[in-house]
Amino acid sequence: MSDENKTAGESSKTGAAIPLLGVAAVAMVAAVAVGAIYWTKPAAQQSTEVGMAAAGLPQITVYKSPTCGCCTEWEKHLETAGFQVNSSSQDSMMPIKQQFGVPPGLASCHTAVIDGYVIEGHVPADDIKRLLQERPRIAGLTAPGMPQHSPGMQPPGEKPRGYDVLAFDSSGATRVFAQY
Secondary structure, rough: OOHHHHHHHHHHHHOOOOHHHHHHHHHHHHHHHHHHHHHHHHHHHHHHHHHHHOOOOOOOOEOOOOOOOOHHHHHHHHHHHOEEEEEEOOOOOOOHHHHHHHHHOOOOOEEEEEOEEEEEEOOOOHHHHHHHHHOOOEEEEEEEOOOOOOOOOOOOOOOOOOEEEEOOOOOOOOOEEEEO
């Protein structure tokens, strides 16, 4: 059962008739829930949890070339998975990669940042969600190069295959985070 289905199932267990409510009513229920989270959590946790509760996931900023079609397709993949994407077209990606500490051997066509992590290249949305849930002490995730069967490089709906997603730290050391 997916996390989305678990949430819907948990809502129905509480007696809430969410499937019967309109979008405005669901938004109102969500706003009340966000308010409750805001007032009950310690200050250090408030901004992260309220942001995640309001939109489901933190916003991700994607830096990309204005002419790169696969980057745009990857952004669509993220949006379909529930991320709010802030797209930033760049004339040169090298300064962005340097700013966020992406080692040259781990680079891809686009660089994204989310909640303190760097996401380099065609990393599947589910891996980003796992990263945000587990919160390992790493700089970020990368799918080096442009793997042929990765989100943004494959036909919509096709499952990723034939490559690894790597976790990397600030020194450039890597380990396999996910295999496809």
